[in-house]
Amino acid sequence: MTSGLHHITAITRKIQANVDFYCGFLGLRLVKRTGGFEDAAQLHLFYGDAVASPGSLVSFLAWEDGSPGRVGHGAASEIAFAIRPQAFGFWLTRALQSGIGTEGPAMEFGEPVLRLKDPDGIIVKLVGTEAVKGGTPWNARGIETDDAIIALRGATLLSEHTTETTGFLARHGGFVPVETAGSITRMISQSGQILDIRDATGFWPAAPGTGAIDHVALRLPDVAAVDAEVASLASEGIDAVNVHDRKYFYSLYVREPAGGLIELATDDGQGFSIDEPLEVLGTTLFIPDHFRLRREDIVPMLPQFGLPGEPRILYRDLPFVYRIHETDAPDGSTLMLLHGTGGNEASLLPLGRKIRPAATLIGLRGRATEEGVARFFRRFGPLEFDQADIRAEADAFAAFVEQAVEAYGLAAQETAYLGYSNGANLLAAAMLLHPGLVRRAVLIRPVPVLDPWPETDLRGSDILILAGSEDPYHARSVRLADGLQALGAKVTLEDVDAGHELSGEDTLRAAAFLR
CATH class of the missing domain: 3.40.50.1820 (Alpha/Beta hydrolase fold, catalytic domain)
Structure with missing residues (x-):
C-alpha cells in the first residue's frame, strides 16, 4: 500500500459551470455520477483520470443555489493538481483563451505554481512536478498527453493547531512532515502527494456551503485497515467517527484535532468500475441502494447537465x-x-x-x-x-x-x-x-x-x-x-x-x- 490522497470533496452551486471547468477546461474525466450517499436528491459527481485511480479524484456535491461557504481554519482552502513543468506555457495560454484569471507562476517549496479559481471561487493550483506517481491521463479534447493533469498533487489545510494536525495526519494517513516555509508545513506521502498545513491562528473558522471544500480523503489499503483505525482513534480518545460502505470504497470520517473533516478510504477492489464498464465510466446515473427509492421519484429532482460537446440547458x-x-x-x-x-x-x-x-x-x-x-x-x-x-x-x-x-x-x-x-x-x-x-x-x-x-x-x-x-x-x-x-x-x-x-x-x- 502506498500512502497518499484518495479524493477531495467540495460543494458547487452550479453544476453545469462546474462540469465545464473540471471536464472542459482542466480535462479531467467524469468517472461517476450518483445521487448523494447522505441525500439521494443531491447530485454527486466524481472527476478523475482515465481509469478513476484513487489519488486522481475530486468530487462535488451540488447545492444548487445553496448558501456560500467560507474559507477558514478547520477546512481545506486549496486543491492542487500535478502537471509536467514544461506544460506551464500551455496552461497559461489555455487560461487566457478561456477567460480564466491566473495568479503566478510563483515558486512554492521549489515547485512552480499557477493559481486559478473554479466557478465557485475554489482555489485550484497547477503545480509543475515530476514527484507524483501519476495515473493515466484522460485524452480530453484540446489537451495533449504531455500537457494533461497527471494526478492530484495535494491540498492546503488551514489549522489553528498545526502540531496536532500534522501529528494526526502522520499517525493515521502516513504523511510525513518534510519542510516548513513561513506559516506552512509541508507533509508528503509515499505516492508523492502532499498536504500543506498552514497556520491559520487568529483567522475566522470555516463554514460549510457552496464554494467550500468539505473534506480530504486519505488512502488506506483495505476494509481491515479502516476498521483498525476505529480502534486506533478510540485509543486516542476519539470516538466520534462515522464508518460507511460507499459501494465504490469503504471509509470512515473523523475530525482531526483542529476540526478539519478527514476521510480514510480504501484503495482496493473494483472501485468505480464495479457497476459500469471502464469504457463508459461516468455515463450512467446511479442512485445509492440504501435509499431504496424508485428511480422515477429521484432522478427528476437532480440537476441536469451536459458534458463538453453535448447539448445542455443554458439557464437564463x-x-x-x-x-x-x-x-x-x-x-x-x-x-x-x-x-x-x-x-x-x-x-x-x-x-x-x-x-x-x-x-x-x-x-x-x-x-x-x-x-x-x-x-x-x-x-x-x-x-x-x-x-x-x-x-x-x-x-x-x-x-x-x-x-x-x-x-x-x-x-x-x-x-x-x-x-x-x-x-x-x-x-x-x-x-x-x-x-x-x-x-x-x-x-x-x-x-x-x-x-x-x-x-x-x-x-x-x-x-x-x-x-x-x-x-x-x-x-x-x-x-x-x-x-x-x-x-x-x-x-x-x-x-x-x-x-x-x-x-x-x-x-x-x-x-x-x-x-
Missing part, C-alpha cells in the same frame, strides 16, 4: 429560482410546477414527470421566506394573506412566464400549469390578475386568497381543481371553483380521498386531465 436570469428537467424524447409540451409551503423548485418534478412523461418540466421556487420556508407569497396567519404581496408575486410570475416563453422557445398553447397548496393559490391569483396568461391548469388543494376578486373574463381557461375530501379547507376549494366558473372558466372539481397532503390519486387525475 429570470425572476424566480427555477429548475428545468428535460426528457430524451420531448414532445414539445411544457408543464410548469409551483410547490406548496416548504417546497422548492425540485419538489414537484417527480410528480410532473409521472403526469407528463414527455414534457419539459419547469419547477419554480417561491420567493417569500419570512416563515423560514419557501412560499409564493406572505401570510399573516393560516388564512390571512398579504394582498399586496400576492399581487406583486403574481406580476412577477407573469413576467417569468413571458420571459421563459421567449428565452426557451416554449409553445404557449402547449404549456400547462400545476400548483399544489400555496403554489396553486398563486396560480389562481395570477389567472385572475392576468387573464389569458394561464389557459390550462391543475390546482391541488387550493383556496381563494385574493380579496377582493377582480372582475375578470376567464373564458377559454380550462381548470382542474383537486380537493381533498378530508381536507379542512375543502369548502374553500369548492368556493374557489364556483368563483372561477362564475367568471367564465371551464372548471372541473373532483374530490380525492385525502387530506391536504398529495396522494397517488392526484397523479392519476391530473394525468388524465392533461392528456
Whole structure:
C-alpha cells in the first residue's frame, strides 16, 4: 500500500459551470455520477483520470443555489493538481483563451505554481512536478498527453493547531512532515502527494456551503485497515467517527484535532468500475441502494447537465429560482410546477414527470421566506394573506412566464400549469390578475386568497381543481371553483380521498386531465 490522497470533496452551486471547468477546461474525466450517499436528491459527481485511480479524484456535491461557504481554519482552502513543468506555457495560454484569471507562476517549496479559481471561487493550483506517481491521463479534447493533469498533487489545510494536525495526519494517513516555509508545513506521502498545513491562528473558522471544500480523503489499503483505525482513534480518545460502505470504497470520517473533516478510504477492489464498464465510466446515473427509492421519484429532482460537446440547458436570469428537467424524447409540451409551503423548485418534478412523461418540466421556487420556508407569497396567519404581496408575486410570475416563453422557445398553447397548496393559490391569483396568461391548469388543494376578486373574463381557461375530501379547507376549494366558473372558466372539481397532503390519486387525475 502506498500512502497518499484518495479524493477531495467540495460543494458547487452550479453544476453545469462546474462540469465545464473540471471536464472542459482542466480535462479531467467524469468517472461517476450518483445521487448523494447522505441525500439521494443531491447530485454527486466524481472527476478523475482515465481509469478513476484513487489519488486522481475530486468530487462535488451540488447545492444548487445553496448558501456560500467560507474559507477558514478547520477546512481545506486549496486543491492542487500535478502537471509536467514544461506544460506551464500551455496552461497559461489555455487560461487566457478561456477567460480564466491566473495568479503566478510563483515558486512554492521549489515547485512552480499557477493559481486559478473554479466557478465557485475554489482555489485550484497547477503545480509543475515530476514527484507524483501519476495515473493515466484522460485524452480530453484540446489537451495533449504531455500537457494533461497527471494526478492530484495535494491540498492546503488551514489549522489553528498545526502540531496536532500534522501529528494526526502522520499517525493515521502516513504523511510525513518534510519542510516548513513561513506559516506552512509541508507533509508528503509515499505516492508523492502532499498536504500543506498552514497556520491559520487568529483567522475566522470555516463554514460549510457552496464554494467550500468539505473534506480530504486519505488512502488506506483495505476494509481491515479502516476498521483498525476505529480502534486506533478510540485509543486516542476519539470516538466520534462515522464508518460507511460507499459501494465504490469503504471509509470512515473523523475530525482531526483542529476540526478539519478527514476521510480514510480504501484503495482496493473494483472501485468505480464495479457497476459500469471502464469504457463508459461516468455515463450512467446511479442512485445509492440504501435509499431504496424508485428511480422515477429521484432522478427528476437532480440537476441536469451536459458534458463538453453535448447539448445542455443554458439557464437564463429570470425572476424566480427555477429548475428545468428535460426528457430524451420531448414532445414539445411544457408543464410548469409551483410547490406548496416548504417546497422548492425540485419538489414537484417527480410528480410532473409521472403526469407528463414527455414534457419539459419547469419547477419554480417561491420567493417569500419570512416563515423560514419557501412560499409564493406572505401570510399573516393560516388564512390571512398579504394582498399586496400576492399581487406583486403574481406580476412577477407573469413576467417569468413571458420571459421563459421567449428565452426557451416554449409553445404557449402547449404549456400547462400545476400548483399544489400555496403554489396553486398563486396560480389562481395570477389567472385572475392576468387573464389569458394561464389557459390550462391543475390546482391541488387550493383556496381563494385574493380579496377582493377582480372582475375578470376567464373564458377559454380550462381548470382542474383537486380537493381533498378530508381536507379542512375543502369548502374553500369548492368556493374557489364556483368563483372561477362564475367568471367564465371551464372548471372541473373532483374530490380525492385525502387530506391536504398529495396522494397517488392526484397523479392519476391530473394525468388524465392533461392528456
